[in-house]
Amino acid sequence: MDRIALFDLDGTLLDSAPDIHAALDRLMAAHGRPGFSREEVRLMIGDGVPVLIQRACAARTLADSPGLVAEFLADYEAHAADETRPFPGIPEALAALKAGGWRLAVCTNKPEKAARIILDDQGLSPLLEAVGGGDSFPVRKPHPGHPLGILARMGAEPSRAVLIGDHHNDTRAAKAAGIAAVFAAWGYGGPEMAEGAPVAAAPADLPKILAGMLAGLLPG
Numbered sequence: 001m002d003r004i005a006l007f008d009l010d011g012t013l014l015d016s017a018p019d020i021h022a023a024l025d026r027l028m029a030a031h032g033r034p035g036f037s038r039e040e041v042r043l044m045i046g047d048g049v050p051v052l053i054q055r056a057c058a059a060r061t062l063a064d065s066p067g068l069v070a071e072f073l074a075d076y077e078a079h080a081a082d083e084t085r086p087f088p089g090i091p092e093a094l095a096a097l098k099a100g101g102w103r104l105a106v107c108t109n110k111p112e113k114a115a116r117i118i119l120d121d122q123g124l125s126p127l128l129e130a131v132g133g134g135d136s137f138p139v140r141k142p143h144p145g146h147p148l149g150i151l152a153r154m155g156a157e158p159s160r161a162v163l164i165g166d167h168h169n170d171t172r173a174a175k176a177a178g179i180a181a182v183f184a185a186w187g188y189g190g191p192e193m194a195e196g197a198p199v200a201a202a203p204a205d206l207p208k209i210l211a212g213m214l215a216g217l218l219p220g
């Protein structure tokens with residue numbers, strides 16, 4: 001019986017804010033602007049890099065442009081795995097799910113190239129069947145076409161999947177796609193972003209919660 005766990009990346013599998021913050025502050029400094037606090041950066045993460053840059057530019061009265069996005073990405077890709085690490089308990093939770101027969105994939109608004117750089121660096125890529133980034137499809141979360149596109153690549157049914165994420169973009173994409181959702185409370189989103197989805201307090205809780213949800217999924 002097929003079962004698929006789709007994981008969000010930033011704030012769910014990875015504590016990636018330190019490297020995003022550092023690259024964003026370098027971009028601001030290069031353009032004569034002050035940097036941000038870590039909390040400010042966490043609140044700007046979730047809608048992909050173009051929106052991150054848009055938000056940062058708006059906060060620093062800097063003209064937003066595709067050039068700035070490219071400038072950020074070139075720097076970020078070179079430093080994406082400097083300090084970024086899986087949250088404590090994530091490697092163990094992924095290994096337990098995999099051993100329990102779950103097929104694992106990533107559904108992130110982070111650009112696919114940067115996502116793959118970190119997943120390779122942290123040795124997580126061999127556990128994953130697919131990685132769909134914010135630039136891998138014509139749409140991204142909260143659009144349901146993002147997780148549905150990944151499931152289609154895997155030849156898998158939405159009714160057999162659970163999407164685990166830390167942002168309302170995750171819970172909304174899952175709901176619109178007919179995919180079960182779990183909210184990752186250890187991430188960057190406030191508790192209101194669960195929007196009614198079951199909440200996992202820590203990565204170690206995932207195997208049990210997902211096993212319980214599987215019982216509620218359609219047989220097949």
Ligand SMILES: O=C(O)COP(=O)(O)O
Nearest residue numbers: 009010046047048108109
């Ligand atoms: O890069 C972002 O803004 C968000 O990425 P995520 O979808 O993995 O949380």
Ligand SMILES: [Mg+2]
Nearest residue numbers: 008010011166
């Ligand atoms: Mg996230």
